[in-house]
Amino acid sequence: MAKDPVRVLVTGAAGQIGYALVPMIARGVMLGSDQPVILHLFDIPPAAESLNGVKMELVDAAFPLLKGVVATTDAVEACTGVNIAVMVGGFPRKEGMERKDVMSKNVSIYKSQASALEKHAAANCKVLVVANPANTNALILKEFAPSIPEKNISCLTRLDHNRALGQISERLNIQVSDVKNVIIWGNHSSSQYPDVNHATVTTPAGEKPVRELVADDAWLNSEFIATVQQRGAAIIKARKLSSALSAASAACDHIRDWVLGTPEGIWVSMGVYSDGSYNVPAGLIYSFPVTTQNGEWKIVQGLAIDEFSRKKLDLTAEELSEEKALAYSCLS
Ligand SMILES: NC(=O)C1=CN([C@@H]2O[C@H](COP(=O)(O)OP(=O)(O)OC[C@H]3O[C@@H](n4cnc5c(N)ncnc54)[C@H](O)[C@@H]3O)[C@@H](O)[C@H]2O)C=CC1
Ligand SMILES: O=C([O-])CC(=O)C(=O)O
Numbered sequence: 001m002a003k004d005p006v007r008v009l010v011t012g013a014a015g016q017i018g019y020a021l022v023p024m025i026a027r028g029v030m031l032g033s034d035q036p037v038i039l040h041l042f043d044i045p046p047a048a049e050s051l052n053g054v055k056m057e058l059v060d061a062a063f064p065l066l067k068g069v070v071a072t073t074d075a076v077e078a079c080t081g082v083n084i085a086v087m088v089g090g091f092p093r094k095e096g097m098e099r100k101d102v103m104s105k106n107v108s109i110y111k112s113q114a115s116a117l118e119k120h121a122a123a124n125c126k127v128l129v130v131a132n133p134a135n136t137n138a139l140i141l142k143e144f145a146p147s148i149p150e151k152n153i154s155c156l157t158r159l160d161h162n163r164a165l166g167q168i169s170e171r172l173n174i175q176v177s178d179v180k181n182v183i184i185w186g187n188h189s190s191s192q193y194p195d196v197n198h199a200t201v202t203t204p205a206g207e208k209p210v211r212e213l214v215a216d217d218a219w220l221n222s223e224f225i226a227t228v229q230q231r232g233a234a235i236i237k238a239r240k241l242s243s244a245l246s247a248a249s250a251a252c253d254h255i256r257d258w259v260l261g262t263p264e265g266i267w268v269s270m271g272v273y274s275d276g277s278y279n280v281p282a283g284l285i286y287s288f289p290v291t292t293q294n295g296e297w298k299i300v301q302g303l304a305i306d307e308f309s310r311k312k313l314d315l316t317a318e319e320l321s322e323e324k325a326l327a328y329s330c331l332s
Helices: 016-026 043-063 075-079 101-118 134-143 158-172 209-214 219-231 230-238 244-260 307-331
Strands: 004-012 039-041 066-072 085-089 126-129 153-155 184-186 194-195 202-203 207-208 267-271 283-291 296-300
Touching: 004 016, 004 267, 016 066, 016 075, 016 244, 039 043, 039 075, 039 267, 043 066, 043 267, 075 101, 075 194, 085 101, 085 244, 101 134, 101 307, 126 134, 126 244, 134 153, 134 267, 134 283, 134 307, 153 283, 153 296, 158 194, 158 209, 158 219, 158 244, 158 267, 194 307, 202 209, 207 209, 209 219, 209 283, 219 230, 219 244, 244 267, 267 296
Parallel strands: 004 039, 004 085, 039 066, 085 126, 126 153
Antiparallel strands: 153 267, 184 194, 184 283, 202 207, 267 283, 283 296
């Protein structure tokens, strides 16, 4: 029997990531090739015409899984009945703006969209925040949607995770699908810590540690980390636009694994509400290694953290605590 359609909200749907993301969802990349979807596309009034153009293209693409499109600039209509919310819309930093100005705009956006989701989304709606500052936007959303369980609110660091896999595969000249269990710790910013200490490669001789195969700790501890941390900026420099294709793909990976589960022996990185694991302060949205099963994520426990890593975990936590304080100062 055909499955009932799942309603997926994409905010900022007239933007770059939105344009790359919605056809992926309509094709089944996010929820599977047997899962019908109804897309809810939301953007602000100045983008209404462009949003309608995206809707027209979705109709024209005749996706068999796509059972309906709601394109609207009304937050209540956009959020009504949604099972999954991918929050891509936000206020970008513009020339001459201070961090606090950008934070203040996004705090007010995420505060009001949190309320719309809380009141109108389906029970057990899963939320993924993509828009920067992604971790702190997710935290604000959590604060202002207290009836949405905190385990249902996350932010995207899967793009950074995938970038780390990509860098290792390029360095070793191997298939990216043979590399697993890198970790992104912390913030989706240049303070994040891409960690390969537990990552392995599948070889004809079995699983081998990435560190052993790369055999260049100096590269792994400096250039590799900096490349992953700075990759977003490098793409913006090259394209003059942000990384829409890979961000959209990573958003699909994030939701797919969350809903359908991670394969045995594989973990992924998700920004989730910290519970004090690995001595990360509780109450931040922080990226951890997680496994997922039956629609729930669980932080991978018991990984050894060496002194080098400890400093990096703490540094990115400090930045998130500062962002949190800044966000709260914008509320008063
Ligand atoms: N977490 C991650 O891995 C990544 C995050 N990003 C972030 O994703 C966001 C979107 O990036 P792009 O699509 O390239 O930007 P974009 O500027 O092309 O699109 C943003 C869209 O959001 C809309 N928007 C503005 N205010 C809104 C509001 N209050 N409610 C709903 N929509 C609103 C705009 O009208 C626009 O259509 C940015 O914040 C970017 O920094 C980008 C790449 C990776
Ligand atoms: O800063 C941006 O908009 C781009 C970004 O987050 C990324 O590519 O990781």
